[in-house]
Amino acid sequence: MSDERRKILFVDDDANLLASYARQLRKRYDVETAESGAAGLRAVGELGPFCVIVSDFRMPGIDGLQFLSACREVSPDSSRILLTGFAELEVAIKAVNEGSIFRLLTKPCHPEILVRALSDGVRQYELVQSERELLEETVRGSVRVLSDVIGLTRPDVFGQISRIMPLVRKLSILMDDPQPWMTETAAMLCLLGFITLPEKLVRRVNLGRTLTSEEYAMFAGHAEVASRLVMRIPRMEEVGRIIAYQDKFYDGRGLPQDAVAGDLIPLGARILKVLLDFDRAVESGMNRPEALTALGGRHGWYDPRIVSTLGSMVKDEGQYCVKTVNMDALQESMVLAEDIMLERGGKLVRVLARGQEMSRVTIAYLRKYQQNFSMSSKVRVIIPWECVEDESASSTPESS
Template sequence: MTMLDRVLFVDDEPNVLMGFRRELHGLFDVSVAAGGQAALDMIVDGAPFAVVVSDMNMPGIDGIHLLRQVKKIAPDTVRIMLTGQADIETAIEAVNEGSIFRFMTKPCPKDVLVKSLRAAVEQHRLITAEKELLEKTLSGSVKVLSDVLALTRTKSFGHAQRVRRVVQQLISFLGIKNAWEIDVAAMLSQIGCVTVPDEVLLKFYRNDEVTEGEKQMFEAHPAIGAELLQSIPRLEGVARIIAYQQKGYDGSGVPHDDVRGEAIPLGSRLLKLAIDFDNYTMSGASQLDALHKLRRKRAQYDPRALDALGKIVAEALVYEIKKLHVDEVTPGMVLGADVKTKNGVLLVPRGHELTATLLWRLRNFTTIGVIDGSVSVLVRAENPSVNQP
């Protein structure tokens, strides 16, 4: 049996609602709401509606204000105004305020109503299909860029993975909603590094001495990354976050402009903190020492984010390093030490999150004798005893 499209009718007259259900039975999956607030509750708490048809004059929330709210909380739902007052001012306000698909007057003949509803349902299908296509295209673009980074700059890819993990913890701790742009920005934060030589990147990741030319080369990578992304639909916000990832809360760093404090994108502030934290830990500092180093430069960081990182580090201290055979390791575990060949060549740096693909590679290396088959991973300590940092 074909699933019927869900349509919600909103009116303060029960007889009118009963009439809609009777006339449209078998044509649409009809729900009714006796007023604006009841309609909003149904939209928020239930399955999505393809179409909402609202009366204009209702006590409490009128049709215009209702459809305005529907547009905010369910933007894909197509909105129709059906009213007995067909004055031109009402129609203009309804269209301007609620992005109305159709404006119809009561009484409305059944054939006209059905035709309008079918057109609205088709519009909903077009909207959702276009959205799905865009999301799949966007997801594919992000994956391709991430794979390019993994293949061409393995150290930068590992750096981005670790930074992303810290950013995700900050997002969760700070209760940031709809943070997909920040997450994607963290994943692609190092994409501009494809233009920077490996030896220069390594110096920065280790906090080694660099020449002025190397400094300028590295400082350009956020702008290059942002330029690569800003032409991709829906990634404009991600591009801006990446462009400001080296900008200090006090206005220091690049870009060299007057932007500072809360004017810096929130995602950029989180990235700045996570990147510097990772640089310190990867150059040999413990997480606690890295946190102390950041606090000595606290003017460069968002104070709420820095405080959150302190609490995250305190929780992380209850983990310990445990040596496991590669066959005991599962995807998602994090390396507590570098994985090196028997000849001392670095394969995977500590802090790297192990994926299923990477585990297969390590098992293959074990089989042919390149590594001894044991890896060190982080596991939660059974009897943690730590102090707040």
Template sequence: MSEKILFVDDEANVLSALKRQFRKQYAVSTAESGANGLQKIAKEGPYAVIISDMQMPEMNGIQFLQVAQQMAPESVRLMLTGNADQKTAIDAVNKGCVFSFYTKPCAPEIMSQAIEKAIDQYHLITAERELLEGTLNGSVKLLMDMLSMVAPDAFGKTVAIQEMVGKLLNSFDLEDTWNLKLAAMLSNIACVTLPPETLAKTWTNNALSPQEKLMITRLPEVGKNLISNIPRLERVSEIIYYQHKLFSGGGFPENNCSGEDIPQESRILKILHDIEDFKAQGLGVLPALKRMSASHGNYDPNILNEVIRVFSNSENTVMSNTVINTTLNRLQPGHVLAANIESVEGKLLFAAGHKITNTIIERLLNYQQITKLKEPIQVSVNYHNDNSPEAMDVAV
């Protein structure tokens, strides 16, 4: 597939000539103004290379490329100008983040070489991103696998929070939903650092010692420290750090941050964490939200109202759910446990409410090599309005 290139110039004859020259090699788009160029980037981008003239009315080339860099940071930008003074060149590089600078008229062979070099640079940039994303995805998956093995109850809570986030993504004006999704996924990762005895007490509501209470309180800080050194997760670590902060400013961390100064994603996660805590006490989602709405100062009221709206509608999308019996060999990723999975000796392996993953299945298969599991295994299945049974995503 040929790379996409955008030429921006207020001279129509120049654009026609450039399009004729390069249309066989590349997917060429043209724009006769900076404003039109930005529209093209928004609707038809991203482009591998953006080539702009300097002297254009209303919005010059530097102004255009400044905005283009914000909209499409991976695109490689070239500048053409008939006025090759030093200040123009310096501004083009410093403000427009221009990769190369050329004077007009530019010979066809020079322009061709310039585009080839720019495309090579674009490939380097995108390859680095893809490598980083692959490394990041692998790191996150490893952390989640650790959580599912070391703290299965925390993992179950994490899965439920992720699913609630999925229902809410379109409800809030977030700059990047990726940060919220990843923060939800890693929100309980610090539980892997707790001693097994403390972890067990946390999920069975047994009394915690003062030292254990302090450990639980500081989990967001531990989570932040665990992931802050992973590339591109700086924002995610900040969201996790503030995920239990009260809207009024109370709670952890103990600082002056309050209200809308708390990251929006953290304010969302605070509500979802507390929903899960109330569910652990036997409440449904809507009764939990009703109780939370009576608690002033704990939550962002606008976010809480939106969560109530979304989940009230969600209640009406499911007709019924049922419990079916299955075996380990027939257990599938996506099934949700309706009852605990235990060994024949009575040892709890995974609690009711867990969403089954490939990692959990592998762990159970390995465990079965040592001792037997109690079967059948009970899982919940939803029947939606289309009458098709699906594994229950989250009990609302």
């Protein structure tokens, strides 16, 4: 365990007692002290994170319960221990209910009991940290797997996702999205349900063709399918909800058929509704200003603030930087500026579609095909939003 994670904070209005704690424990832990609840909160913010936070109950101003309750908000993983000379049942109940206290110790506390409690608190902190890291890795890994499945099985669908991702990231910032990672993750997986649809139907949707009642019935279920799959991943419930509402009109029409409308629709879903339809309009042959005009004429479909913000983005953005690079110079986040084709059985077969963002898996996928089939060793790629020069890669700018 690193020194940073062995830090202990003692808060007490008795300076002599704090000095005693520091002397007793300095060989075991990195001990910080504070003589009031307010000073303790400053220490948590400036010197944390602490493995264990120990506070006296009776202090002027902020008492120990109030202090540890505040610590729970700013440092939820820290184990919190309350020391009190007033071991009434009421104090113990309040300690548990209000402060999420790890241990309640009475004063004077024997040094062995205190050391044992601190040791248990450190282990609890390590356990919480390990579980969080494991869960975060599990979530990230699950998202990567699902995203790569889309890229490898339906490159045309993944191409659309890749085209909107730079816009999703920028719109999330401009719209003050409180959880931008949720919106970005939802964007990566929003078309997961498309892998269940026939390719012909997906093409008709992306070209803006009018669907028959039978086709619409098939298409209408894609968001629910994707949402259900994503919600099975831990901590992804809200991401799944964003995906479920991606086809919902701002005025409340559309799917899901419920009373949710306007700003009650998740912000991420409102962003996806605008960008997916904008991308489909562009892919159908419109230029970007024409696509924006088309969206603006669909009254009640979109959050007008998002459409307006997208218009400002499109107006202000510079041209993409298009480069020709060798296959071995491909990097993650590069976007294909052209379809990747290979010759197989005398016919040209599309391997990856224009607009697809490169990932570790898709790069390995391309190189594998390059080794086994006849295909070009060079590819044109786009660097979204700005032309990023990479001196380590051999590349030729085509426009800026």
